[in-house]
Amino acid sequence: NSAHIGVTGLAVMGRNLARNLARHGHRVALHNRSAARTSALMAEFGHEGAFVPTETMEQFVAALERPRRIVVMVKAGGPTDAVIEELVPLLEPGDIVVDGGNAHFLDTRRREAALREHGLHFVGTGISGGEEGALEGPSIMPGGTPEAYAILGPLLESIAAKVDGRPCCTHVGPDGAGHFVKMVHNGIEYADMQLIAEAYDLLRHGAGRQPGDIAQIFRGWNEGRLESYLIEITAEVLGHGDPLTGHPFVDVVEDRAEQKGTGRWTVQTALELGVPVSGIAEAVFARSLSGSAALREAARGLPGPSETWLDSAAADRFAGDVEQALYASKIVAYAQGFHQIQAGSAEYGWQIDRGAMASIWRGGCIIRARFLSRIDAAYRADPELPTLLTDDHFREALGAAQSAWRRVVSTAAQLGVPVPGFSSALAYYDALRADRLPAALVQGQRDFFGAHTYRRTDRAGSFHTLWGGDRSEQER
Numbered sequence: 217n218s219a220h221i222g223v224t225g226l227a228v229m230g231r232n233l234a235r236n237l238a239r240h241g242h243r244v245a246l247h248n249r250s251a252a253r254t255s256a257l258m259a260e261f262g263h264e265g266a267f268v269p270t271e272t273m274e275q276f277v278a279a280l281e282r283p284r285r286i287v288v289m290v291k292a293g294g295p296t297d298a299v300i301e302e303l304v305p306l307l308e309p310g311d312i313v314v315d316g317g318n319a320h321f322l323d324t325r326r327r328e329a330a331l332r333e334h335g336l337h338f339v340g341t342g343i344s345g346g347e348e349g350a351l352e353g354p355s356i357m358p359g360g361t362p363e364a365y366a367i368l369g370p371l372l373e374s375i376a377a378k379v380d381g382r383p384c385c386t387h388v389g390p391d392g393a394g395h396f397v398k399m400v401h402n403g404i405e406y407a408d409m410q411l412i413a414e415a416y417d418l419l420r421h422g423a424g425r426q427p428g429d430i431a432q433i434f435r436g437w438n439e440g441r442l443e444s445y446l447i448e449i450t451a452e453v454l455g456h457g458d459p460l461t462g463h464p465f466v467d468v469v470e471d472r473a474e475q476k477g478t479g480r481w482t483v484q485t486a487l488e489l490g491v492p493v494s495g496i497a498e499a500v501f502a503r504s505l506s507g508s509a510a511l512r513e514a515a516r517g518l519p520g521p522s523e524t525w526l527d528s529a530a531a532d533r534f535a536g537d538v539e540q541a542l543y544a545s546k547i548v549a550y551a552q553g554f555h556q557i558q559a560g561s562a563e564y565g566w567q568i569d570r571g572a573m574a575s576i577w578r579g580g581c582i583i584r585a586r587f588l589s590r591i592d593a594a595y596r597a598d599p600e601l602p603t604l605l606t607d608d609h610f611r612e613a614l615g616a617a618q619s620a621w622r623r624v625v626s627t628a629a630q631l632g633v634p635v636p637g638f639s640s641a642l643a644y645y646d647a648l649r650a651d652r653l654p655a656a657l658v659q660g661q662r663d664f665f666g667a668h669t670y671r672r673t674d675r676a677g678s679f680h681t682l683w684g685g686d687r688s689e690q691e692r
């Protein structure tokens with residue numbers, strides 16, 4: 217009666233994953249650094265399934281059938297390395313160590329290589345959906361070898377969220393691929409949240425609506441193409457009244473958005489890969505700006521526009537425009553995130569199936585949305601699609617939304633409502649579709665001050681103009 221799988225690290229995510237596994241009929245070995253957590257889980261939820269509580273790492277490892285499947289659910293970074301170090305000498309070739317935390321994919325690559333030396337499999341796995349997802353069915357993004365997935369995959373698929381009967385879990389690719397995709401998921405999550413927040417800000421401070429009315433507008437949107445978990449919870453948050461003061465909850469919360477850092481990793485990695493994820497970057501920066509207390513305090517009195525509200529007829533039309541702008545900007549944010557997946561996949565040789573990623577994000581995770589089926593369909597129709605923007609459905613949606621989108625961005629500028637997400641998304645759209653970009657001028661500037669050379673549209677080779685001399689052109 218050895219356990220099918222083990223979970224070490226029984227804080228809320230680990231505990232809920234262990235319970236989810238047990239509820240699906242798997243016998244689960246439990247381990248935690250301090251045994252108190254293990255006994256608490258047994259006392260409260262022991263009746264939910266077959267658990268094998270253990271006190272030491274040796275007991276834990278001995279309780280598992282071979283090849284062992286061990287899920288590590290501890291803090292990313294040092295604590296993960298410490299647990300792995302303790303585990304490795306106790307394991308035997310063929311055993312599988314799963315890291316279900318939000319690890320950086322480069323750490324996952326390093327750990328995978330190190331464990332491979334010992335004949336062990338290391339499966340860096342993105343898990344999204346928070347506490348509730350871990351218990352009720354998360355979206356799971358495992359990386360690692362196909363051999364490891366063959367042994368581990370069926371268990372993970374059994375506990376993942378299901379959409380149309382299909383599990384929101386698939387083998388993403390080798391080594392760091394799973395954690396890379398989870399990182400981009402979080403970057404998209406940041407962008408999506410920022411866009412929704414901007415839509416709220418426009419309705420509140422442009423159209424003069426109250427949080428309760430805006431909650432209603434979001435509920436309406438959630439019936440249509442914007443249907444998603446984030447829109448749904450936004451309506452809940454906006455509709456909530458603070459029990460202490462009776463004011464809208466959004467008015468009593470400090471307006472400083474925090475972050476644990478996965479959005480920052482997405483942008484850092486995008487910079488390295490040369491992928492313009494401007495929407496994700498704006499979302500990360502918007503959080504940083506919101507937390508820049510001293511700057512905000514100093515800048516509070518700076519002049520703004522004289523016109524600060526829409527008149528009531530315009531305000532009524534505005535909500536429809538904002539919906540269009542939100543949908544269009546959301547397409548851009550996802551297009552950028554999927555571009556980053558494509559670039560990471562090419563850089564590290566992962567061969568990630570982008571349609572499959574959209575498909576496993578349809579349920580369980582924070583960015584789950586009706587919209588993701590469209591992305592899945594786009595990559596199914598053309599697996600090599602260079603950008604989501606040119607897929608037939610999205611091209612049409614962007615075309616239909618663009619006038620409203622432009623109105624929203626210009627109205628925001630006129631009223632002085634900051635919309636870095638909406639406006640950068642529009643700039644990205646206009647830049648990508650441009651015939652000519654002013655990058656030619658930038659090349660001229662670079663050549664002028666640094667002889668950095670340029671390429672011509674009509675001839676091959678690199679050229680330099682003698683800017684300080686007779687301005688003749690030399691081939692370099």
Ligand code: 6PG
Pocket residue numbers: 318343344345346402405474475476477478479581582
């Ligand atoms: C998920 C979430 C989760 C993330 C938190 C916190 O997919 O379940 O993305 O993994 O860690 O939402 O993110 P921030 O603190 O950085 O906002």
